[in-house]
Amino acid sequence: MIGDLWYKNAVIYCLAVESFMDANGDGFGDFTGLMQRLDYLAGLGVTAVWLMPFQTSPGRDDGYDVSDYYNVDPRYGTLGDFVEFTHAAAMRGIRVIIDLVVNHTSNEHPWFSSARSDPASIYRDWYIWSKKRPPDAEKGVVFPGVQKSTWTYDDVARAYYFHRFYDFQPDLNTANPAVQAEILKIMGFWIQLGVSGFRMDAVPFVIASKGVKIVATREHYEMLRTFREFLQWRKGDSIILAEANVAPKLDLSYFGDEGDRLQMMFNFHVNQHLFYALASADARPLVKALKMTEPRPASGQWAHFLRNHDELDLGRLTETQRRRVFAAFGPDRSMQLYGRGIRRRLATMLGGDRRRLELAYSLLLSLPGTPVLRYGDEIGMGDDLSLPERYCARTPMQWSAERHGGFSKADKVIRPVISDGPWSFGHVNVAQQRRDPNSFLNWTERMIRMRKETPEIGFGAFHILNIKPKSVLALRYDWRNNSVVVMHNLSDQPLELRFKVGLGPELGRQLVNVLSDDHSEAGAGGSHDILLEPYGYRWFRAGGLDYLTRRTAA
DSSP states (O other), rough: GGGGGGGGGGEEEOOOOTTTTSSSSSOOOOHHHHHHHHHHHHHHHHEEEEEEEEEEEOOOTTSSSEEEEEOOOOTTTHHHHHHHHHHHHHHOOOOOEEOOOOBOOTTTTHHHHHHHHOOTOTTTTGGGEEOOTTTTTTTTTTTTOOOOOSSEETTTEEEEESSOTTTTSSSOOOOOOHHHHHHHHHHHHHTTTTEEEEETTTHHHBBBBBBBTOOOOOOOOOOOOHHHHHHHHHHOOOOEEEEOOOOOGHHHHHHHHOSOOSSEEEEEHHHHHHHHHHHHHHHHHHHHHHHHHHOTTTTOOEEEEEEOOOOOTTSSSSSHHHHHHHHOOOOOOOGEEETTEEEHHHHHHHTTTTHHHHHHHHHHHHHSEEEEEEEGGGTTTTOTTTOOGGGGGGGOOOOSSOOOOOGGOOOSOOOOOOSSSSSTTTOOHHHHTTOTSSSSSHHHHHHHHHTTTOHHHHHSSEEEEOOOOOTTTEEEEEEETTEEEEEEEOOSSSEEEOOOSSSSSTTTTTTSSSSSSSOOOTTTTOOEEEEETTOOEEEEEEEOTTTHHHHHOO
């Protein structure tokens, strides 16, 4: 059973092929270059790679405007290159997850070209049309300040088409059985080529009812069960990792009460409150968010992240909380986006403070779920705010101090590598940090190894320890007669803590620090006394120094 739940104790690494490594010198990353860096990823300890869109696309939305679901964009290679990559990844024990963008297509997709040119086309009903401009066309835009409407008039079709995102991304009519069948076909195609699952883009929009006559939106959750059943028939351990920024009360609708829908979801609710906790040194709202998202089926798993390829969405915080996060991490308007988020990378948000970076990633790796890292996180890459919208945090990977950060030998690359300031490739790069045993890269590798050796976090039940300072988050995980305690000081002040593990007089007496040598022995009353430095963190295993010989095998 545990083998089928590989994602429970995984470490996922997200990258864009286009900006990771260019092997042929044309300025675009490619699958051949990615293969050359697989040993680096294996050495880092990641167990799954999530690829952002690489299918054929006009590239107006960084690949999220797909024009051919069954091919690789020629800039990145061929289908043969892709298969070579998945095979090479499997040889290193790395699974591959790819983006599945099926809420919309590019307006250059042959389906849309056929639909707009002929009312009798079989693809006409694959999209949503209206003869008149709907009165609520300005409502529900995803990109406020950039996007003006969700309906656009097409001169060829002589009708308006619906698009939840940009006007060059017409929405698919996912309620159409033919469209649903095509989605299954797309998944089956890539599963056959070695993929272990999909990060499904914009899931709430995929399953929502669409159209002019829709008064109250309804989510068709049964579609999620159909997707899961299909994947399990084709490849039993393949998964869907959903991008679904929904309220906690809807979580089980996506997972399924019996665990028969999605296997994984990004935990946006915890992510937003985590950043509030970092900004305010107050763990209480984060604790509340953890408790609210705790219910899930045994096979369900949260994916936790710090920063991703989009903006840091703060839409679920209160206005006061949101202002606090903006003030701490994105005070300038150029750092903000869509009136709801911050478009910076984490290293710049935290001012490059190594203590706070370690605290943040220790938190990420020890939250109840599976951690997702973004390419460049492991070296503390920065951003380029001169680039528009979300492109500022999508700059090429910084491999060395060579030209273009070692990403490419071309004269011009897909977008500028960060070349000025403290986060330039001359100061922040893999080659330099590889040679430094105390670098952030080598610290991250050690922490990933420890996370993989602590399956209690991925598989176990968590409990909030009762520790008074509001700036401390302390969790205990229990699984298969083993327990782990992790604690984090979110403040810039040292704290002396006294607490009980809550496992009884024997199991809770000795805490073994798995990151250093400062173990803890309980006093006469069964309490532990721990000194946490500013932004300090501890990972303990309960039960004594001989835990490795006594521990139940995973």
